[in-house]
Structure formats: C-alpha cells, structure tokens
Amino acid sequence: MPIPKLAQGFEKAGSIARQRYKMAEKITPRETDYSQWYIDIVLNAKLADYSPVKGSMVIRPRGYAIWERIRDEFDRRFKETGHSNAYFPLLIPMSFLQKEAEHVEGFAPELAVVTHGGGEELEEPYCIRPTSETIIWSMYKNWIQSWRDLPLLINQWANVLRWEKRTRLFLRTSEFLWQEGHTAHETEAEAVEETLKMLEVYRDVVERYLCIPVIPGVKSETEKFAGAVRTYTIEAMVQDKKALQAGTSHFLGQNFAKAFDVKYQTREGTLDYVWATSWGVSTRLVGAVIMTHSDDKGLVLPPAIAPEEVVIVPIYKNESKAAVMEYAGKIFSQLKDLGLRVVLDDDDSSSPGWKFAEWEMRGTPVRLEIGPRDMQNGKAVMVRRDNGEKTVIDAAQAGEKVKETLAFIQTSLYEKAKAFRMANTKPVANREELLAFFGAEGMGTADAQGGFAEALWCGSAECEAELKAQTKATLRCMPLDRQENISGTCALCGAPAKHRAIFARNY
C-alpha cells in the first residue's frame, strides 16, 4: 500500500508543483512550461474559452475586441488598395473541390462534409469551406467575359473549417475567422505584382501595428498552398524560438481559371485564361501577438490593438475618496478628449494592488495610479506594462505624456522582438551545424537552442524531408531579400546551392 502511494505521488509531483504555482500566480512561468503559459494567458486574460465542440473555441469579448482592431486595420488597407468586400456561401458542392486535382488532394483530409438536409440525404454532399477558391471561381466564370472586367479584386471576411486533430487556442482550431482575398488579372506579371503587393500590406500591418517582425519569403514546393503555383509567406519567431506563419499570399497562375474554365476576351480579341491570386490572414494573428510580447505576469498588447490603451486606478481612503475621484475624473476626461481609449477602474470592491495585477494580466499598455499624494502635488504615477517602468508625471500634461509613452511602447515592442529574433538566427554551413543547431539526437550540444537556421539549399524535397525526420525543423521560407549571390553548397547534401532558406521548428 505505501509503495503504490509513493509511486503515484512521485508521478504527479510535476503537475502538482505546476498547479501550486498556478494557484499562487495564475500564470505558469514560461520557463516551467511554455504551452501551459500560453493557455494560462488566453484563459486568464479572458480572450477565449474552450467550447463544447471539439476543436473549436469561443472567442470572448476581450479576444474579439483585439481581433476587431486587427481586422479593421486590414480592411482599411484592402480598400485602400482597391479591393471590395463580398460574401460567398459556407457550403461548397464536393464536386467543386475535385476540379483542381492538387487542391482537393491537399484539403481532403481536413474536410467536414454535410450529407443531410431537411431530414433527407442530399443528392450531392456539400463540404464546409476550408477555403473558398472553388466556389469563388465558379462565380468568376460568370462574371468575367472581357479584359474590361479585369482586374477583379474581391475580399471576404469569413469563417472556415478544417478538421484538425491537434488544436491550440487561436493558433490552430478547426473553425477560425479569417479574410481571404481572391483576385483575377489579365497578365501573369500583374497577378504576381498583386501577390507581392498584398504580402507587403501584410508585412507592414503585422510589423507596425502588431509589432511582430516578420521575414517575407517564398515557400518551398513541399510547403506551398494546394493549388498554387507559388506561395509567399511572412514568418514570425515567437518566444520559444519556433516559427509561426503569420500570413500567406498565393500566386495561383491559371490553375483555377483552367479548372473552372474562366476565359476572357483579350485586348487583341483572342481568348485567354485569367491569372489569379489569393491571400489570407486569420485569428491566428491574435495568438502570434500573445506569444510574441506577453510575459509571466500576463498579456502584453501593442497599444494599437489594445481594447483600452490606458487604465486609471484611483487610490483613496474613505475620507479622501470624493476628492480623489474628482481629480481622477478630470484626468480621465483629459485623456478621453485627446481621443485615447481610457477606462477608469472605479470598482469599489477590490484593492488597488488587486487592480494593478488584474490590468497587467489583461495587457493594458499604460496604467495611471492616482492617489491622495498625487492629488496634493498635481501629479500622477504612470506605469508601462511592457517594462514595468514607473514615472511620476504632471497631471496637466498627463494626456501628452501618455500618448508619447504609447508610441514608445509600440516601437519598443517591435525592437525587442526583432532583437530576440536576430539573436536566435544563425547561419549554418553544413549538416553537422544544422543538426547541432536543432539539438538532434546524438548530435545535440548542451546548449543547443534552436531558432532560425539560415542555410543554403539545393532545392530538393529530399533534403527537406531528411532534415525534418531528424530534427522536426522544416523549411519556413526563402527570404525575398536574401537570394542574391548564392554561391556554395547545400547544407544538407553538398550539391550546388540554388537558394538561401530559413529552417526552423514551427507551430
């Protein structure tokens, strides 16, 4: 009897220690368990919750508010570049998927299929869209006759469903929200230009708005979108040094035009297939933001997407309450008038210390602490969420100071993330270095840490597969700006190199 009890206690020790820590701190430290830390942040900051439906999540108001800010910025940029929003149906006839061979092969394992409707079996089953190329191109066939109908630039905001066996809040769920742009062009050059233009929009918004540095690049044949000629990506590195694909833009060539017979009359009067692109970003970006910036105290948000930029926490005793609240109220109005998103936490039932911890958990970029002492001196205490720095500021300039600080935070989050990525990106020359870098079995050094390995590559899928089998690292992308002066040999097989590529383990 004592033996099994001991054994059981021993086995459970790890998880109990973790849970003890959690009770005290709520958030598991990153060092202890990075996955658990991420889950703790999402749940405790009330961004999302598990749903009764397997593989699906509920996006809670706070998580959705962040997504709305991301979505609105992208939407603005899409419209600025000439795109219009539309909406296509959720259900797609199975036969549509089958028209593009590579496309159906790629998505078949992830499809959910509707076989019954109105209590009767359907003649042709529908699948729930995993992406909308097929249904959109079935319509484009009717809408495009002449070069005068081109370019056709449409975007849709929608949910999609891909049956996933292993899910992770925001990063990979069966159902998720995204945007998918689908465009049709007269020429190959114009379609390629569009593909790259949207990749650049993605890069700009993700770097400047979400403060996540990314590497724009091209996917290998192995990793490209099913049905694309070429897939471009922006790749980010999160805090455990894994790669996270933050957005993709595909040059589809004439693949879908041919599959759906979409021809147009050219300026010369001949008939030709149109050239296509598609591009998307999803609620995964919310996960990317969390993983990039947050710390052991909770969420850290770039000011641009924070539901509230500033929180004011008043501190008072009963006799000073009225005066402090009035003083805090004035500062609140001052900030509000400057257009800042500000909340005044006047909840009477919790202590200031509690509120500090709570707003840090929620990720609010700036906190103003306002108590009797500050009131006496016409001051306020400003605290930065990203680095914990406290500054005493003049109440009269509170608005300007906060604005300035928010701008600092926005740039310093980006700089910090970029420095981290650079510190964890290494050039590797050969197989031994690659294996050592990823700490492959038998080859690992004590301090092997992973990250981005930049290596020359011959272009063969065999080399990719071999590295993946040995280290789980995959070819994330071939950086667009690092392809000149390729001379040397493939780090894996030693054949003449054709590309410079980033290899990493990924989400």
Add this chain to the structure above:
RNA sequence: CGGGACGUAGCCUAGGGGCUAAGGCGUCUGCUUUGGGAGCAGAAGAUCGGAGGUUCAAAUCCUCUCGUCCCGACCA
C-alpha cells in the same frame, strides 16, 4: 489516430469501498479597509464528466464513452 496525465461547487485541490463529500480561492451580505493580489463575521453554491456494471454499500473498483492538456503521427 497511437502513448501518457487528468476530470470532485465558478476556479484550484483533498478524499482511492462504509455515517451528512472536506478545504482554499472566488461569489453574496454586513462592518472595516484601500500607494502591489487586505481583515473579521455570516451565507449561498456539488445529481463527484457521462453511461453501464460489480457490491448490502461506489466519488472510490471494472468496462465503455466524452472532454481537456502533454508527447508523437497527420496537417496550413
């Protein structure tokens, strides 16, 4: 889909065949408090994930099932 861990009140856990399922946090009421997760007093809150079975007796044992997390396989 394989291996492992877990599922007891809103949250975290105790109890591993036997009387009314125990505690902490949170919630509610009142008083007192408030510059980094306050104090006292009282109260509410659980068909022990679900279904079957074994037993005089099941939160506890057995079978199945559902779900979550971790590790793999698969995968944008």
